[in-house]
Amino acid sequence: MTLTSTQNQMKLKRIFIQNQIPEQLAALTRMSHNILWSWMPQVADLFMSIDPEQFVNLNYNPVALLENLAPARLRELSEDKDFLARVHTAEKAFDAYLAEPMKQGLPRVAYFSMEYGLHISLKLYSGGLGVLAGDYLKEASDSNVDLFAVGLLYRYGYFNQGLSMNGDQIHNYPPQKFTQLPVEPVRRDDGNWLKVAVTIQGRIVQAKIWSLAIGRIKLYLLDTDHEDNNAEDRALTHQLYGGDNEHRLKQEILLGIGGVRAIEEMGLNPDIYHLNEGHAGFLSLERLKNYVDAGLTFPEAREMVRASSLYTTHTPVPAGHDHFPEHLMRNYLFNYAADLGIEWEEFMSLGRLNADDAGEDFNMSKLSIRLSQRVNGVSKLHGEVSQEMFTSLYPGYTAEEVHIGYVTNSVHYPTWIANSIHELFSSKFGKDWVRDQSNKEIWRNVHKIDDRSLAETRHALKVKLLGYVRKKLQVDMRRRGESPRTTFEILSKINDKALVLGFARRFATYKRATLLFTNRDRLRALVNRKDQPVIFLFAGKAHPADQGGQDLIRQIVQISKEPDFAGKIIFLEDYNMEMAKLLTQGVDIWLNTPTRPLEASGTSGMKAALNGTVNFSVLDGWWAEGYRPDAGWALPLERTYDDQYLQNELDAETMYSVLEDEIVPIYFDKDKHGISKRWMGYVKQIIAEVAPVFTMKRMMDDYYERFYLPLGKSAAAVRESDMKPGKDFAAWKEDIESKWSGLETIENNSFDTVNHALPVGEPFSAEVVLTTNGIEPADLALEALFYQRIDEERLTLRRTQPFQLVAQTEGTATYRIAVDPHLAGVYEYGFRLRPNHPMMPHAQDLNLVYWV
Numbered sequence: 001m002t003l004t005s006t007q008n009q010m011k012l013k014r015i016f017i018q019n020q021i022p023e024q025l026a027a028l029t030r031m032s033h034n035i036l037w038s039w040m041p042q043v044a045d046l047f048m049s050i051d052p053e054q055f056v057n058l059n060y061n062p063v064a065l066l067e068n069l070a071p072a073r074l075r076e077l078s079e080d081k082d083f084l085a086r087v088h089t090a091e092k093a094f095d096a097y098l099a100e101p102m103k104q105g106l107p108r109v110a111y112f113s114m115e116y117g118l119h120i121s122l123k124l125y126s127g128g129l130g131v132l133a134g135d136y137l138k139e140a141s142d143s144n145v146d147l148f149a150v151g152l153l154y155r156y157g158y159f160n161q162g163l164s165m166n167g168d169q170i171h172n173y174p175p176q177k178f179t180q181l182p183v184e185p186v187r188r189d190d191g192n193w194l195k196v197a198v199t200i201q202g203r204i205v206q207a208k209i210w211s212l213a214i215g216r217i218k219l220y221l222l223d224t225d226h227e228d229n230n231a232e233d234r235a236l237t238h239q240l241y242g243g244d245n246e247h248r249l250k251q252e253i254l255l256g257i258g259g260v261r262a263i264e265e266m267g268l269n270p271d272i273y274h275l276n277e278g279h280a281g282f283l284s285l286e287r288l289k290n291y292v293d294a295g296l297t298f299p300e301a302r303e304m305v306r307a308s309s310l311y312t313t314h315t316p317v318p319a320g321h322d323h324f325p326e327h328l329m330r331n332y333l334f335n336y337a338a339d340l341g342i343e344w345e346e347f348m349s350l351g352r353l354n355a356d357d358a359g360e361d362f363n364m365s366k367l368s369i370r371l372s373q374r375v376n377g378v379s380k381l382h383g384e385v386s387q388e389m390f391t392s393l394y395p396g397y398t399a400e401e402v403h404i405g406y407v408t409n410s411v412h413y414p415t416w417i418a419n420s421i422h423e424l425f426s427s428k429f430g431k432d433w434v435r436d437q438s439n440k441e442i443w444r445n446v447h448k449i450d451d452r453s454l455a456e457t458r459h460a461l462k463v464k465l466l467g468y469v470r471k472k473l474q475v476d477m478r479r480r481g482e483s484p485r486t487t488f489e490i491l492s493k494i495n496d497k498a499l500v501l502g503f504a505r506r507f508a509t510y511k512r513a514t515l516l517f518t519n520r521d522r523l524r525a526l527v528n529r530k531d532q533p534v535i536f537l538f539a540g541k542a543h544p545a546d547q548g549g550q551d552l553i554r555q556i557v558q559i560s561k562e563p564d565f566a567g568k569i570i571f572l573e574d575y576n577m578e579m580a581k582l583l584t585q586g587v588d589i590w591l592n593t594p595t596r597p598l599e600a601s602g603t604s605g606m607k608a609a610l611n612g613t614v615n616f617s618v619l620d621g622w623w624a625e626g627y628r629p630d631a632g633w634a635l636p637l638e639r640t641y642d643d644q645y646l647q648n649e650l651d652a653e654t655m656y657s658v659l660e661d662e663i664v665p666i667y668f669d670k671d672k673h674g675i676s677k678r679w680m681g682y683v684k685q686i687i688a689e690v691a692p693v694f695t696m697k698r699m700m701d702d703y704y705e706r707f708y709l710p711l712g713k714s715a716a717a718v719r720e721s722d723m724k725p726g727k728d729f730a731a732w733k734e735d736i737e738s739k740w741s742g743l744e745t746i747e748n749n750s751f752d753t754v755n756h757a758l759p760v761g762e763p764f765s766a767e768v769v770l771t772t773n774g775i776e777p778a779d780l781a782l783e784a785l786f787y788q789r790i791d792e793e794r795l796t797l798r799r800t801q802p803f804q805l806v807a808q809t810e811g812t813a814t815y816r817i818a819v820d821p822h823l824a825g826v827y828e829y830g831f832r833l834r835p836n837h838p839m840m841p842h843a844q845d846l847n848l849v850y851w852v
């Protein structure tokens with residue numbers, strides 16, 4: 001018999017066989033579909049106990065776990081009385097949490113971010129920015145506020161990191177199975193899946209909307225990877241931070257414009273839009289368009305959008321902000337100008353520093369600043385750096401006057417605390433104390449915990465970490481093809497008694513991961529001290545396009561194989577949130593060595609602090625606020641050298657000295673029980689005095705107090721009576737703008753400063769007469785400003801004093817001031833006029849000044 005060509009072809013069809021979860025275990029399925037399980041240890045332990053090995057292999061994903069369980073095991077569990085009792089208790093706690101009603105009377109916030117770090121099993125994050133957003137949403141749930149979030153659902157997300165034997169980074173992109181994620185389709189009233197369309201180069205791209213439950217709140221995710229779209233558009237939501245600049249532009253169109261459309265379709269009506277980084281900046285364009293469609297002029301629409309927008313910037317280097325050349329903007333967003341009723345040039349100027357500079361790219365942070373009434377950095381120092389960075393947007397003002405504020409980042413306590421440490425705290429901190437987690441008084445009870453219990457609990461965490469390290473190295477090194485002998489040599493040197501230091505974060509070059517290796521001889525001596533073993537653990541991914549970052553990884557991997565450093569310097573591949581937990585909880589010292597002032601905040605050190613892991617870090621970002629000499633160590637804030645190479649060398653030498661002279665001797669200064677009292681002093685102080693300040697509740701409270709509540713008020717104010725106040729305010733601004741260039745000084749009878757030194761304590765006065773060009777004097781504020789010079793280019797403001805309006809005639813205004821000089825010194829001063837209106841939240845809200 002001869003076979004025809006079709007007979008031997010495989011003929012396959014797809015079938016999906018779903019696990020039948022027994023009725024008694026239905027609560028498990030339900031709990032697996034709300035990421036709340038991950039920060040309720042009671043529930044997390046339950047999933048872990050079902051099959052610890054499989055759970056870990058499945059990235060701690062309970063949906064996947066339940067789907068993969070053998071029917072026999074399911075049956076067994078459904079008949080296990082003990083287990084069922086635990087399910088019941090956990091379910092009660094879970095439901096009680098969810099049932100608590102939302103706080104009333106707060107503005108509703110829509111939070112936009114390109115990434116969310118919620119859990120290792122949800123590949124929606126790359127690093128700190130995402131983890132911050134994820135932690136924030138969890139706290140929004142815990143604090144029970146009216147907030148929801150918008151993002152993208154990635155098929156592949158950010159890459160998983162592998163390493164070659166040489167230490168070359170390998171990028172793996174396993175796809176996520178959406179059926180195994182705790183996401184649900186958002187449906188229309190008619191039962192159909194809710195989709196929104198965005199136009200990309202004339203094509204309609206459809207995004208499906210999913211929702212992800214984070215305790216009591218929702219994260220809505222857009223997904224274009226489905227059959228409605230062509231292959232190119234499907235790839236839009238494949239990777240996080242993948243592809244070129246054009247790809248990024250398309251993703252940001254989807255996030256911002258698609259996100260606003262999704263919110264509308266769902267009828268969510270937020271009061272405030274919070275842009276977590278500039279990636280979401282296009283959302284403001286879509287909002288402008290909606291107002292213009294509703295009959296507002298462009299200036300009116302802009303007022304409405306500004307009054308309800310907060311932009312949080314995270315990047316202290318200008319080059320780190322997304323920007324797109326004009327031809328790309330033209331290709332993708334050309335119609336927006338016409339839709340908004342403005343010229344293309346005016347549209348482009350929304351994202352430019354100079355309206356007239358046709359060569360300038362369209363910058364997302366400039367756009368976001370222009371269309372947000374409030375802007376903030378993410379630590380006190382970063383707020384100042386941001387003021388400096390954006391000063392050029394506000395000619396006539398010095399950096400410290402720029403309206404940008406700050407909220408220092410934080411971490412979500414229940415996510416990052418080790419269970420054993422939490423139990424120890426709870427034994428002394430009182431009932432329900434986590435709700436009041438930012439209260440230092442509570443944390444000071446850590447001094448009631450005896451040194452020994454705390455030291456032993458912490459030691460157990462280190463043993464757990466090192467157990468994980470050994471196992472991971474064994475698996476990873478075998479896969480890389482390392483010889484069993486090298487592997488054995490390294491593993492045999494990992495000593496549980498060692499002082500363990502950790503450094504793990506994105507391998508961006510400014511983080512200076514290899515600073516420690518500046519002087520190999522000194523490092524060699526340090527890690528090979530007799531009876532005082534020291535281990536350094538490293539982990540982190542470099543962006544696939546960042547060759548510099550990948551070089552650093554290679555360098556560390558290669559050093560880790562040298563005989564003197566084997567088992568002392570260890571690089572762990574594929575840093576992720578679970579590894580971050582183990583590391584920040586288990587090491588003794590958390591290291592951070594960024595180039596100042598490029599660490600906007602940093603959060604991993606805070607995760608460490610919660611758990612009593614002492615920090616040793618550059619006084620940059622959060623540590624500049626958190627550091628105390630009795631709670632950790634620091635490299636000074638001030639730069640000594642302009643030359644980065646020399647600065648690195650100095651920092652490295654300082655670091656060795658601190659390690660040699662302080663950290664190592666104090667750690668090993670142990671009593672007969674093996675405990676170093678001095679060391680425990682540091683551990684307790686970082687818990688008592690530092691940790692509470694960097695808890696998410698503090699950060700959330702700050703956002704409400706400094707930004708959401710004032711914005712909620714301004715948003716409501718402009719909306720009143722059919723948006724009349726907003727329209728009037730816009731009209732007022734237009735009027736002032738049109739008249740501003742006609743302001744003139746008629747008289748300026750200033751202090752005689754040229755011929756006399758003025759004595760301290762003796763008041764002097766000045767009088768100014770202006771032509772107001774039809775502007776009401778009440779709409780103007782005249783101030784005297786006294787500066788001191790820092791260098792040729794920069795001034796610092798020492799004093800501001802308002803003039804009094806003393807007379808006005810048709811067309812003129814007369815102002816007077818009496819200044820009481822109370823500090824001696826050389827000053828430069830000037831008289832500056834600016835617009836003034838009760839609805840202006842800050843001086844730069846109408847960005848005009850006139851120097852008399």
Ligand SMILES: *Cc1c(COP(=O)(O)O)cnc(C)c1O
Nearest residue numbers: 127128505576577580602603604
């Ligand atoms: C916390 C965290 C970060 C942020 O680390 P920084 O030290 O703030 O840079 C990055 N990646 C992961 C996986 C984290 O958990």
